[in-house]
Amino acid sequence: MRALDVLRFAVAAALGNRLRTLLSMLAMGIGVAAVIVLTALGDGARHFVIDQFSSLGTNLVIVLPGRTQTGGFSPANAVTSTPRDLTLDDARAIGRAQAVLRVAPVSVGSAEITAGGRLRETVVVGTTAEYLDVRHFELAQGRFLPEEDWAHGSPVMVIGGKVRRELFGAEPAVGRLVRVGDRRFRIIGVLSTSGIGLGMNTDELAFVPVSTAQQLFNTNSLFRILVEARHRDSIELAKAQARDVIKARHEGEEDVTVITQDAVLATFDRVLGTLTLGVAGIAAISLAVAGILVMNVMLVSVTQRTGEIGLLKALGASEGAIRRAFLTEAALLSAAGGVLGFVIGQAGAATIRYLYPTYPAFAPDWAVLAGLGTSIVTGLVFGVLPARRAARMDPVLALAKR
Amino acid sequence: MAGAEQIELTAVERVFQLGDSQVHALRAVDLSIAAGEYVAVMGPSGSGKSTLLNILGLLDRPNAGTYRLEGRDVTTLAPQEQARVRSQRIGFVFQSFHLVPRLTAAENVALPLMLAGIGAKERNARVMRALQDYGIADRAEHRPDQLSGGQRQRVAIARSTIMQPALILADEPTGNLDRATGDDVVHLLEALNARGVTLIVVTHDPAIGARARRRVAMEDGVIVRDTRGAELATSP
Numbered sequence: 066m067r068a069l070d071v072l073r074f075a076v077a078a079a080l081g082n083r084l085r086t087l088l089s090m091l092a093m094g095i096g097v098a099a100v101i102v103l104t105a106l107g108d109g110a111r112h113f114v115i116d117q118f119s120s121l122g123t124n125l126v127i128v129l130p131g132r133t134q135t136g137g138f139s140p141a142n143a144v145t146s147t148p149r150d151l152t153l154d155d156a157r158a159i160g161r162a163q164a165v166l167r168v169a170p171v172s173v174g175s176a177e178i179t180a181g182g183r184l185r186e187t188v189v190v191g192t193t194a195e196y197l198d199v200r201h202f203e204l205a206q207g208r209f210l211p212e213e214d215w216a217h218g219s220p221v222m223v224i225g226g227k228v229r230r231e232l233f234g235a236e237p238a239v240g241r242l243v244r245v246g247d248r249r250f251r252i253i254g255v256l257s258t259s260g261i262g263l264g265m266n267t268d269e270l271a272f273v274p275v276s277t278a279q280q281l282f283n284t285n286s287l288f289r290i291l292v293e294a295r296h297r298d299s300i301e302l303a304k305a306q307a308r309d310v311i312k313a314r315h316e317g318e319e320d321v322t323v324i325t326q327d328a329v330l331a332t333f334d335r336v337l338g339t340l341t342l343g344v345a346g347i348a349a350i351s352l353a354v355a356g357i358l359v360m361n362v363m364l365v366s367v368t369q370r371t372g373e374i375g376l377l378k379a380l381g382a383s384e385g386a387i388r389r390a391f392l393t394e395a396a397l398l399s400a401a402g403g404v405l406g407f408v409i410g411q412a413g414a415a416t417i418r419y420l421y422p423t424y425p426a427f428a429p430d431w432a433v434l435a436g437l438g439t440s441i442v443t444g445l446v447f448g449v450l451p452a453r454r455a456a457r458m459d460p461v462l463a464l465a466k467r
Numbered sequence: 468m469a470g471a472e473q474i475e476l477t478a479v480e481r482v483f484q485l486g487d488s489q490v491h492a493l494r495a496v497d498l499s500i501a502a503g504e505y506v507a508v509m510g511p512s513g514s515g516k517s518t519l520l521n522i523l524g525l526l527d528r529p530n531a532g533t534y535r536l537e538g539r540d541v542t543t544l545a546p547q548e549q550a551r552v553r554s555q556r557i558g559f560v561f562q563s564f565h566l567v568p569r570l571t572a573a574e575n576v577a578l579p580l581m582l583a584g585i586g587a588k589e590r591n592a593r594v595m596r597a598l599q600d601y602g603i604a605d606r607a608e609h610r611p612d613q614l615s616g617g618q619r620q621r622v623a624i625a626r627s628t629i630m631q632p633a634l635i636l637a638d639e640p641t642g643n644l645d646r647a648t649g650d651d652v653v654h655l656l657e658a659l660n661a662r663g664v665t666l667i668v669v670t671h672d673p674a675i676g677a678r679a680r681r682r683v684a685m686e687d688g689v690i691v692r693d694t695r696g697a698e699l700a701t702s703p
Contacts, residue, residue, distance in 0.1 A: 070581045081569035376565045379526060380579045380626075381554020383547045460526045464565065 066386050075393040079401075082366070086398060089355075089362045093402025093444070094409055096352035097436040101410025103348045104432035105417065107341030112425045114333045124166070125199065126303050128159065128290040128311070129322045149315045150286030153215050153275065158314060159292060162306035164299040169196040170215070170275050171289040174282035178271060180232040180243040187228055189245070189271050191218075191278020199293045202267065207239040207254030210274055218277030222250040227268040229255050245281065300325055345432055349439060355402070356443030363395050363451035374455050375463025384456040391452035392445060399444020403437045410436075472535075473633065473665055474500040474523065479532035481518050481688075492518040493529070494688040500667065502633065504695075505660045507679035508669045514685040516669045517638060523667065524557050524636045525549045537633065554583050558627030558664075560656070562639035564619045566611040566626075572618075573598065573607040576626045583630065597625040601655065617648035624655055634665035641675060653678060 066074070079086045130151045156170040172191035177184055196202075197209040209223055222243060229238045238252045256267050279285060294303035304323050312319045367374070377387060410428065417426040481493040492515045500506055508516045521527040522534060525541060534542045541552060566575045573594050580590045598604040601621045603614075611619055620640065627635055637656060641649030653675060660666040668679060676682055684692040 066582055067584055067586065070584075070587075074581070077569060077574075372565060373567050376567065377578070377582065378550065379524065379553065379559045379565075380582055381550050381552075381630075382582045383550040385547070386550075386582060461521050464526075464561065 066382075066389070071386075071389055071393050072397075074390050075397050078366075078370075078390070078394050079397055085362055085366065086401075089359050089398045090402040090405050092355040092358045093352070093399050093440050094406035096348070096355040097403045097406025097440050098410035098413060099348040099351050099406075100345055100432055100436035100439075101407065101428040102413040102417075103344040104341055105410075105414035105426040105428040107337065107344045108429045108432070109417070109424050109426035111334060111337035111341060112427075113423070114337060115330055116425070124294040124297055124300055124303075125326045126292040126294055126300060126307060127324050127326070128292060128307055129324070130286065130320070132320050132322055149318065149320050150284075151290055151311075151321065152285060152287065155311060155314055156287065156290045157215070158310045159290060159307045162303065162310055164294055164303040164306050166293045166295045167195045167199060168293070169193050169199045169291040170287045171196070171291060172275050172278045172282065172284070172286075173288040174278065174284075176245050176281060178228070178232065178243050178245055180241060183232050185228060185231055187271050188269065189273060189278060189281065191273055191275040191281075193275055195293075196272070196291065199291045203257045205255045205257035206237070207252070209254055210272060211253075213274070215274075216276055218274030218280070220248060220250045220277065221253045221274070223254040223256060223272040224252060225256050225266075225268040225270045226258050227266075228271055248277075248281070300327070341429075341432075345435070348436075352436070352439050352443055355440070356399070356447040359395055359398055359402075359444050360447035360450060362398070363391065363448055364454070366394075367391065367451045367455045370455075371458065371463045374458050375460045375465075378458070378460040379464065388452045388456040391455045392448045395444045395448025395451065396441055397444075399440045399448075400437075402444075403440035406440070407433065407437060471501060472499045473502040473504075473537055474498070475533075475535040476522070477533045477535075479522065479529040479534065481515075481522065481527065482530050491688050493522070496532070496688075496690060498683070498690065498693075500665060502665055503660070503663045504665055504667075505657070505680045506665075506667045506683060507676040507681070508667065508683045508685060509671060509673070509676045510685035511671070513687075515688040516685050519685065520636050520638055520667070520669050523634075524559060525553050554579060555630060556633045558630070558632040558635045560620070560623055560627050560635060560637040560640045562642035564611070564616075564623045564643070566619055566622060568611055571608050571610055572603060572614065572622045575611070575622055576629055578626060579630045593629060594625075597629055601625045615648075616644050617651060620644060620648070620652050621655065624652070624659075628659060628664070632664065634667065635659060637666070637668045639670055639672075640668065641670075641672065649675075 128151065130149070153170055156168050159165060160168040169192050174189055175186060176189045178187050192210065193215055194210045194212045205226065207223070210221065211219060213219060224232075224238065232238070232243065233241065238255055241252050243250050243252060250273060258268055273281070292303055292307055294300045304325060308319060308321065308323050311321045374387060414426045414428055417424065476496055476498040479493055479496045480491070483490040483492055496519065508519060510516045518527065522529055525544070529542065532542070533540060536552065536556065541549070544552065567578070570578070576597055577590045577594045580593065595604065595607070598607050601624065603618055603621050603625070606614060606618055611622070614622065635656065640656065641652055644652060656666055656668070657678070668675065670676055682692070682694045683690055
């Protein structure tokens with residue numbers, strides 16, 4: 066039998082019982098759609114997080130006080146036994162390293178900001194003018210912290226969008242005075258929304274000069290030192306140099322952790338990538354179930370078409386021809402189901418993207434191909450038994466059954 | 468003139484296993500049929516006539532004995548070879564027509580051609596000619612459930628001859644038809660025979676059996692009477 070005729074025969078056979086064909090297609094379709102939607106969710110999460118972290122800025126190296134034992138970034142290990150404080154001098158020293166473009170010391174605490182009659186508990190970040198460039202932030206209004214000697218902290222503040230709304234409502238914020246404790250600050254700028262970075266949403270933060278923050282929170286130590294390397298290629302060098310500087314300044318103790326954005330990204334990438342794979346694996350189980358259903362449907366079909374099979378044999382069809390015809394039918398059902406699932410799955414992912422525009426729910430290509438490929442392979446594997454049964458039928462008995 | 472026979476069955480036996488017991492469907496059957504003969508195989512139910520037809524049609528294999536078809540020993544052919552011989556040399560006509568319900572009349576007639584790997588264009592030409600010959604060209608696109616019994620059997624006969632076989636095996640071809648339609652069908656088959664195609668009809672209807680030039684009567688797995696032998700016996 067010619068290949069095209071085998072295909073036509075299989076199509077006619079599939080159309081011969083519409084309900085059965087539709088149900089098999091639906092089973093396969095749901096399996097493939099599940100793979101697509103679930104991997105879209107998983108991979109979307111991965112991209113979402115990575116995109117957010119990308120807003121940290123490139124070429125970023127982060128120095129944390131305390132040594133982590135695992136060698137990987139782990140927020141829980143930020144503080145170990147008797148670490149030395151990171152000081153402004155440490156930050157200045159790092160800033161002089163050859164591979165470093167600029168540094169921004171960061172000190173963090175929580176305080177009540179009062180403005181007019183309103184009061185807001187806010188996370189206050191003490192840093193310097195360099196922070197804006199290191200983090201690649203943008204201002205919506207006004208300007209960022211001024212360039213000045215780090216030891217001298219002017220009484221100025223830059224706030225995030227949500228803080229502005231909650232303290233000032235619809236009124237302009239720049240130029241207004243706020244109070245923190247017994248200090249007064251003038252608002253000189255409002256940051257535009259940039260999403261989540263380093264776990265803090267800038268909309269809800271207030272930035273003041275670092276030395277002011279240290280006075281506010283009565284500490285000499287820094288939360289972090291952000292370092293921007295000169296180029297992408299000098300990131301590793303900047304990392305090494307920062308480590309060396311601190312080591313020299315801390316009497317040979319390497320009691321800091323220096324991480325790059327890459328390491329953070331890599332960890333998230335790995336975790337969420339594994340999650341996506343796991344989810345795809347679970348969805349693939351439903352594909353296996355669909356394959357069993359296709360086998361069942363084909364077995365029933367073979368039983369119902371016993372007379373037809375006997376006839377085909379009488380007309381001179383070889384066992385191979387009959388086997389091929391039924392295998393093609395199984396593969397066809399699976400492929401059609403796979404395509405149906407592809408359409409449903411992509412529609413589902415598109416719906417998620419429509420409902421949650423910031424969530425990049427795209428099914429990765431490997432998942433789509435794996436889903437479609439698995440559906441066809443499953444159909445073929447589970448079509449073998451029915452096809453063999455059809456091919457091995459005794460023609461005399463088969464014809465007598467009519 | 469044994470060499471000129473188209474079909475030669477020698478000492479053919481067929482035994483079926485039914486649970487614990489054995490059923491001897493055919494016992495030591497000897498039968499020779501020349502090309503172009505018109506033979507009716509008759510007998511009561513269980514006489515073995517259908518089994519004989521199945522063996523002649525290479526749908527079944529004897530347990531003992533030999534079957535020579537057109538001088539070739541086909542007793543122990545592999546299934547693939549059997550299929551090929553069936554495709555090229557043998558045509559079947561069944562009592563219940565055995566048309567594929569989801570295919571049109573034309574597609575049903577085209578089945579043997581398609582199975583033999585013949586291309587669509589040539590197929591369509593041959594099928595249309597065959598449908599015209601049998602007077603059902605206007606029914607080409609109808610499905611079997613839209614055809615009368617007589618039309619269905621015509622489609623079946625057209626299908627059985629589309630590959631221009633050397634012999635036609637008909638198992639109770641008029642069993643599901645009324646008398647008038649049955650007559651039509653028999654006439655069609657006889658016209659085929661007139662063109663040189665060997666026609667072997669299994670029937671329990673004596674009227675049909677009477678029309679054949681040779682009658683073979685079977686009982687309990689053996690041939691009890693063969694009018695050709697009788698002719699030979701009475702010829703000078």
